[in-house]
Amino acid sequence: MKRSLRRALWAGAVVAVTVAAVPVTTAFGAGTVTTTFTKAQDWGTGHETRVTVTNGSSAAISTWRIEFDLPSGTTISSAWDADITSSGNHYVAVKKSWAGGIAPGASFSWGYNGTGAYKAPLNCTINGAACGGGTTPPTTTPPTTTPPTTTPPTTPPPTTPPPTTPPPDTGGKKVVGYFAEWGVYGRNYHVKNIQTSGSAAKLTHILYAFGNTTGGRCSIGDSYADYEKAYTAADSVDGVADTWDQPLRGSFNQLRKLKLLNPHLKVIWSFGGWTWSGGFTQAAQNPAAFAESCYNLVEDPRWADVFDGIDVDWEYPNACGLTCDSSGPNAFKNVISALRSRFGSSALVTAAITADGSNGGKIDATDYAGAIGNLNWLMPMTYDYFGAFAAQGPTAPHSPLTSYTGIPQQGFNSDAAIQKLKSKGVPANKLLLGIGFYGRGWTGVTQATPGGSATGAAPGTYEAGIEDYKVLKNTCPATGTIAGTAYAKCGSNWWSYDTPSTINGKMTYAKNQGLGGAFFWELSGDTTNGELIGAIKGGLG
Missing domain, CATH: 2.60.40.290 (Immunoglobulin-like)
Known part of the structure; x- marks a missing residue:
């Protein structure tokens, strides 16, 4: 799926x-x-x-x-x-x-x-x-203090954690967004953009994607992007250029600077993903050794202050993704238990999981409820249900909130996944609803409404069949909605994607269900003024 x-x-x-x-x-x-x-x-x-x-x-x-x-x-x-x-x-x-x-x-x-x-x-x-303008100052005398004998820095040292105040207007709900490490290349997207776009003020957590799992161990995904790349003053979060001899550069150092500017913000290092989930099969054979390797990497002294925990994106335990896993229904639970034991109670331990709500589907293949006690939250990936990986169609929204007449596969919708996980004993407040900041599309389509045939994937900037919301809102504006998400036909191309309006509806659903908030893949798909993340934040308020 x-x-x-x-x-x-x-x-x-x-x-x-x-x-x-x-x-x-x-x-x-x-x-x-x-x-x-x-x-x-x-x-x-x-x-x-x-x-x-x-x-x-x-x-x-x-x-x-x-x-x-x-x-x-x-x-x-x-x-x-x-x-x-x-x-x-x-x-x-x-x-x-x-x-x-x-x-x-x-x-x-x-x-x-x-x-x-x-x-x-x-x-x-x-x-x-x-302060000026003729305002009368108060009659009270400001307090006086003895000047310090030394002048400390005007920002707390890295060893002093800043206060952890959540951003406003989300009612305590989480707003979690992915930052892709490879975005610093072709997309020219950097940690600074999280700040200048206004997204940092709206996020509660950033998921840094991805670390590798090769050999059943946590390992670096891209050392150059992660901690070697030197940033100029213009591209740096705080306007200060990296030097050749500083101990930490790259996105990790930029995230450190971002957190100093946004004391409420937490950063979680995510491991696995579609490409790097294969190592989890070996990890499941020795969860304690896997957890030890992850702890040593996440808590490396060079960047221990950057990360507040670890995220597991195993696609998929006891089921098939890029490769197939047959570790059994308890493997995921055992890996999470080992991570919690090693990282301790104060660290964040989270997981992105399947959103396949079909009978006998991927949710049923793994004991996710058995792991929930050791997790801060679960993120069912309620997007990518349908797309041009089925080249001939039928066209369908890739992130339907609910089922609808003619849906190509029963159980492939957000509500089905949420209800199944809740029925298995996962508390609603430990579930986040997933949002895609992109669309999926077909070409060779003649039917405007969903359910039409196609000849293949629609052209995309970086990958056929996929395009960012910030592009689609202008090149193929939404013309209709179905199952709580939007779609559009432009020429022979047909796209589905979420808009601020449909996201608002999904956030209403999340609140009505008592969910813990929302997460999204990923930051670069939004507009320069953060329309989609603003809709998430406003909708959860």
Whole structure:
């Protein structure tokens, strides 16, 4: 059933809104301090704001305190790199204990996620002085502190984990997205694009795909992309270029930088996938040895702070994918148990699994429910049900939410998979609904509605029969929906894919079913302003 698509987004603009340039009091040095509120992202139901404090005075600032009001309909739901307190719509932000003073001419940035659309703060003061525009400063005197004898870095050191505040508006639901390591090549898609597109603020977890399993051991998938590639300042998450002698480069170092900018974000290293699942058969013969190899790799001192756990994408235990496995129904459960034992209770251990809900299908081949106690969540891959791997058709949506009259295979839909897993004892809140950020298509099609015949795969940018949503929304706009997803016929080509509207419907389903959230393959298929991930986030809110 499943033909795993493992593929890679560009960047959006940042709109800056300068709130004020304010005079500082004598206690904080002569000159001015500029406080700038920057609207980094706005997805309607929420937004991300970046705040920069720049010391334009002639003396170092040992502490700072910003007070401001937010207009009605806007609240702060999470913040990073500053301590926030509030009373009604009035907010106070003060320097973190680990953040040092700000030298003359230097800046410090912090940020917050807010509910509602972005609105510029009002009545801003910094260190007791008016932020400008004639606003009267408060009568309270800002606290004074003894300047430190040394100036610590303005960001926490890598050994100090940042606070783990989830992004807003998802009701505690998970928003999990894949980053494909090979995207740094032909697609020119890098970790920086997760930040500049606004996706980082909307994600709760990133799955880094993939590590290899050859020989029944966890191993590096692509050392150059993973930790050797040198990044220029222009392509780096924080605008700082790699040096030839630094101990860690590549996507791993970029992910480290991304996490510092987004303290709520967790990163999980995913192993296997369609191409590299063959090694799981040998792993199942000695789960403890497999788990030991995975732990040693994920927790390698060079990047141990980057990853928060491990994901298993075994396609498919006791069934056939690229190769066939006959390890038995307990193999998956045993491998997961060994991983949990080795990684411990605090690490994330997750798995992407089949979404074949047919009678006697791939879900029935493995004891997934028996493994759930050792997993944080399961991700049934509720996409790729149908496609031009059946070259003659019939045309059908590759990610139907429900069954429909004329569906080519009973049980090949999201709801069938979810209901089967729940009936076997998998808790709903440990299931995430899968979304594809791409379409599957045929050519040689004459019938506009699903069920038509075809002559082969429709042309695609990187692979025949597959195309990104960001392309299809313009080249072949959706003309109809069926079973909760969209389809379109353009000339002789017929495509099915999810749109923001159909994703919203799927998120309503996920909430109604009590699911733990949603995941998607993968980041590069979305538009530069993150339409699809915005729909996931907004729909789960």
